[in-house]
Amino acid sequence: MVDQMSAFVSLENVSHAYAGAGSALAVEGLSLDVAEGEFAAVVGPSGCGKSTLMKLATGLQFPQTGTVTVAGERVSHPVKIAGMAFQAPTLLPWRTTLDNLLLPLEIVEPYRREMRRRKGEFAARANNLLGSVGLRDQGGKFPWELSGGMQQRASLCRALIHEPKLLMLDEPFGALDAFTREELWCVIRDLHASRKITVVLVTHDLREAVFLADRIFVMSSRPGRVIVERRVELSRPRDLEVTFTKEFQDIVHELRAHIVKARQ
Amino acid sequence: MTLTRTNLLIKASPWLFTIGLFVFWEAVVRIFKIPTFFLPPPSLIAQAFVEFAGPIARNSWITLETTLIGFALAVGFGLLLGLVVGWSRAIYAGLYPLMIGFNAIPKVALVPILVLWFGIGFIPAVLTAFLISFFPIVVNVATGLATIEPELEDVLKALGASKLDIMRKVGIPRTLPYFFGSLKVAITLAFVGSVISESVASNYGIGNLMLQAQAQFQVPLIFAGLVALAVEGIAMYAVMAMLEKRMTGWAQRSGFGQG
Numbered sequence: 357m358v359d360q361m362s363a364f365v366s367l368e369n370v371s372h373a374y375a376g377a378g379s380a381l382a383v384e385g386l387s388l389d390v391a392e393g394e395f396a397a398v399v400g401p402s403g404c405g406k407s408t409l410m411k412l413a414t415g416l417q418f419p420q421t422g423t424v425t426v427a428g429e430r431v432s433h434p435v436k437i438a439g440m441a442f443q444a445p446t447l448l449p450w451r452t453t454l455d456n457l458l459l460p461l462e463i464v465e466p467y468r469r470e471m472r473r474r475k476g477e478f479a480a481r482a483n484n485l486l487g488s489v490g491l492r493d494q495g496g497k498f499p500w501e502l503s504g505g506m507q508q509r510a511s512l513c514r515a516l517i518h519e520p521k522l523l524m525l526d527e528p529f530g531a532l533d534a535f536t537r538e539e540l541w542c543v544i545r546d547l548h549a550s551r552k553i554t555v556v557l558v559t560h561d562l563r564e565a566v567f568l569a570d571r572i573f574v575m576s577s578r579p580g581r582v583i584v585e586r587r588v589e590l591s592r593p594r595d596l597e598v599t600f601t602k603e604f605q606d607i608v609h610e611l612r613a614h615i616v617k618a619r620q
Numbered sequence: 621m622t623l624t625r626t627n628l629l630i631k632a633s634p635w636l637f638t639i640g641l642f643v644f645w646e647a648v649v650r651i652f653k654i655p656t657f658f659l660p661p662p663s664l665i666a667q668a669f670v671e672f673a674g675p676i677a678r679n680s681w682i683t684l685e686t687t688l689i690g691f692a693l694a695v696g697f698g699l700l701l702g703l704v705v706g707w708s709r710a711i712y713a714g715l716y717p718l719m720i721g722f723n724a725i726p727k728v729a730l731v732p733i734l735v736l737w738f739g740i741g742f743i744p745a746v747l748t749a750f751l752i753s754f755f756p757i758v759v760n761v762a763t764g765l766a767t768i769e770p771e772l773e774d775v776l777k778a779l780g781a782s783k784l785d786i787m788r789k790v791g792i793p794r795t796l797p798y799f800f801g802s803l804k805v806a807i808t809l810a811f812v813g814s815v816i817s818e819s820v821a822s823n824y825g826i827g828n829l830m831l832q833a834q835a836q837f838q839v840p841l842i843f844a845g846l847v848a849l850a851v852e853g854i855a856m857y858a859v860m861a862m863l864e865k866r867m868t869g870w871a872q873r874s875g876f877g878q879g
Contacts, residue, residue, distance in 0.1 A: 414774070414778040415778065436778070436779055440775050442774075444769065449874040449876050450794075460775075463780065463781045465780070498870065499874070500873065514775075
């Protein structure tokens, strides 16, 4: 258990329903804590409110009851220290990849004010970031000239360009083929290791969760809450080979059993 | 070698088909001895073109002018209303039935009212062209704004982006292909509007020229008016298509909006 003081992201007994969705709760009595620098994964049956969790933690929605705290502050406005990436890369087709990466800097302060003056510096930073995910010298290309996996890498870079302290990933590799997905697991693993960033990964891929996370939260079906919390003790840095070990498989099996139960 | 020949054929094809249509028309009229006051052959229409070159040119110019002014108004107003409608769900919900109702009214039915307000002539024709052509622009602009990916909106909102930021950075650029696409439809409709009004309530323009030709039973001249309208319509459509290609080439290259 992470104690309350050191929790970076903390949801406490949160219930939430969307306006216009009747009174059906998306999440109910949801509590979880993620420590600073920790890699947390949230898994669960579809429709368990995983995406609601994303919105709550980034300040796009505010809970009806309970509290959400990020970096010691109660969330009452959008959380600008968070970066987000989704299943769809949602890059803007009229901008080059490099200009897509710079988009967040045109929005978020203090970069927004300094955009004109420090454009060169920002572009260099974006190029560095592209290099770190294996897209060196691809910044001048338009998104549609990149493969699906490359687009998703660029989307990750866009989420990281303003050097967020928290990275929220909502099934970021769901649309990719198995080999590309495993490649990107390693990209995320290395980004997390090198940047000491806190990551919350929402996924339905249990192998992905076990390979990447320090701790996995299993959610119940709707209304969602955490039913199991599982620490993954596999040593870091993890190699893809670890996914073929018995220890790894056992954790996946265990999680799978929980989810099967949650679906009933 | 064969590839370039096929390309050449495709390039020449529109001309071949157009010429073919006129040849076929001429042949049908001659073979079946159709009276020229019923359906004049293209050769006779061409003669009428030469004979009445002055009036046709003058009235074509007036029709073109009327259409373009009405169209320009439609672009300005359509863009503005489209942005307003696409901006907010509430405005969208409120205005949508009104716009559908307005669009359902045949615009020719508005001409008498316009004449009542502005008298016969230029202004009702411009306004009819405007009224008939702004609708597709509004709908397209609003669609472009309303179909922003919700995930992208989330990404930007979490960064503290205002509605205006999202519109400037994402909404308006992604609306441009829809907007330029709608111009092709709108310019064609604008011609319909101006000609309708000219033939009902004006002393100028191709619409009026055709009406007078009809009264004097100059059938080839009526058809010459039609051809003049077709040429203007094609030319303006081509201009809009070129504009679309120039302004939003990225959309065509990326397959935007087709998925």
